[in-house]
Amino acid sequence: MDMLRISGLRKRFGDKEVLRGLDLTVPENSIFGFIGQNGAGKTTTMKSVLGLLKADGGEILVNGERVVYGQTATNRHIGYLPDVPEFYSFMTAPEYLDFCGAIGGMDKRETSKRRDELLELVGLREETHRVGGFSRGMKQRLGIAQALLARPKLLICDEPTSALDPLGRKEILDILLAVREQTTVLFSTHILTDVERICTDVAFLHGGTVRVQGTLGEIKSRFGQDEYLLETDSEAHLTAITGAFPAVRRGTGNQLICSVKDTPAFEVLGFVSAHRIPLVKWERVEPTLETMFMEVIES
Numbered sequence: 670m671d672m673l674r675i676s677g678l679r680k681r682f683g684d685k686e687v688l689r690g691l692d693l694t695v696p697e698n699s700i701f702g703f704i705g706q707n708g709a710g711k712t713t714t715m716k717s718v719l720g721l722l723k724a725d726g727g728e729i730l731v732n733g734e735r736v737v738y739g740q741t742a743t744n745r746h747i748g749y750l751p752d753v754p755e756f757y758s759f760m761t762a763p764e765y766l767d768f769c770g771a772i773g774g775m776d777k778r779e780t781s782k783r784r785d786e787l788l789e790l791v792g793l794r795e796e797t798h799r800v801g802g803f804s805r806g807m808k809q810r811l812g813i814a815q816a817l818l819a820r821p822k823l824l825i826c827d828e829p830t831s832a833l834d835p836l837g838r839k840e841i842l843d844i845l846l847a848v849r850e851q852t853t854v855l856f857s858t859h860i861l862t863d864v865e866r867i868c869t870d871v872a873f874l875h876g877g878t879v880r881v882q883g884t885l886g887e888i889k890s891r892f893g894q895d896e897y898l899l900e901t902d903s904e905a906h907l908t909a910i911t912g913a914f915p916a917v918r919r920g921t922g923n924q925l926i927c928s929v930k931d932t933p934a935f936e937v938l939g940f941v942s943a944h945r946i947p948l949v950k951w952e953r954v955e956p957t958l959e960t961m962f963m964e965v966i967e968s
């Protein structure tokens with residue numbers, strides 16, 4: 670079953686129409702990357718899923734149940750890490766999780782057990798300082814632990830890595846990968862390399878709608894331009910090739926990029942062979958999400 674299904678979601682703020690009929694389907698057990706530029710409407714979408722914003726149209730189903738604005742029934746399936754999580758700075762991490770368990774009506778013994786498991790998972794088990802002294806990365810990790818406390822079926826994280834350095838980002842991504850066994854993960858981001866590292870599924874949000882959605886593999890094969898990288902040993906040989914095939918582009922150093930769309934790769938190889946040009950490298954260029962995203966937003 671789909672863990673989250675959004676259809677035709679509309680939302681405007683004043684005369685600004687932010688979501689214009691957004692459709693999104695998050696399959697169970699996926700790690701779903703929700704990609705969009707600043708202001709695209711990622712947070713607006715997530716808050717609508719949580720029933721915190723009143724949509725102007727459309728339907729949202731969480732685990733098959735309809736979300737109703739202002740009601741929290743569907744939120745029992747969801748753990749949420751907001752874009753800027755707030756904590757009581759005077760508490761320690763275990764105190765904070767105990768507090769969240771208590772206000773969530775969880776059994777005390779169950780909370781203690783889950784608290785220790787989660788602190789271990791997010792690498793804060795040995796941490797005795799108060800949250801006020803935590804780094805941003807530590808706060809995000811505690812926020813994920815808090816979001817997972819009640820064993821949600823769906824974990825929603827709003828830009829969990831955006832404010833972090835590469836090491837802090839890696840720590841968060843590793844945690845999201847590790848929790849995949851327990852829960853479906855939906856996270857928003859504009860850092861495409863993070864998505865490529867851990868996501869099974871992605872959606873590009875642009876202009877108020879989801880432009881492209883699918884598994885990472887599907888999207889790569891759909892959008893991937895067939896390109897080859899050719900490297901030879903000298904400027905003279907490069908010039909010979911570009912002279913014969915004007916559509917071949919210069920890369921870095923002694924490299925050329927040959928797009929199959931413009932120039933059949935085997936003709937280039939035939940030319941290289943006929944002129945006995947030494948090849949240092951000939952390889953297929955893997956399309957990146959970055960190039961696909963640019964293609965989507967420019968279309």
Ligand SMILES: Nc1ncnc2c1ncn2[C@@H]1O[C@H](COP(=O)(O)OP(=O)(O)OP(=O)(O)O)[C@@H](O)[C@H]1O
Nearest residue numbers: 682683687705706707708709710711712713714752
């Ligand atoms: N409460 C509000 N009142 C008026 N406009 C709003 C409100 N909330 C969001 N917006 C506008 O809606 C648009 C989408 O905002 P949203 O925060 O959903 O984008 P986002 O994709 O999360 O961006 P970011 O990457 O910066 O977090 C923005 O133009 C924003 O200014």
Ligand SMILES: [Mg+2]
Nearest residue numbers: 711712752827
């Ligand atoms: Mg946002």
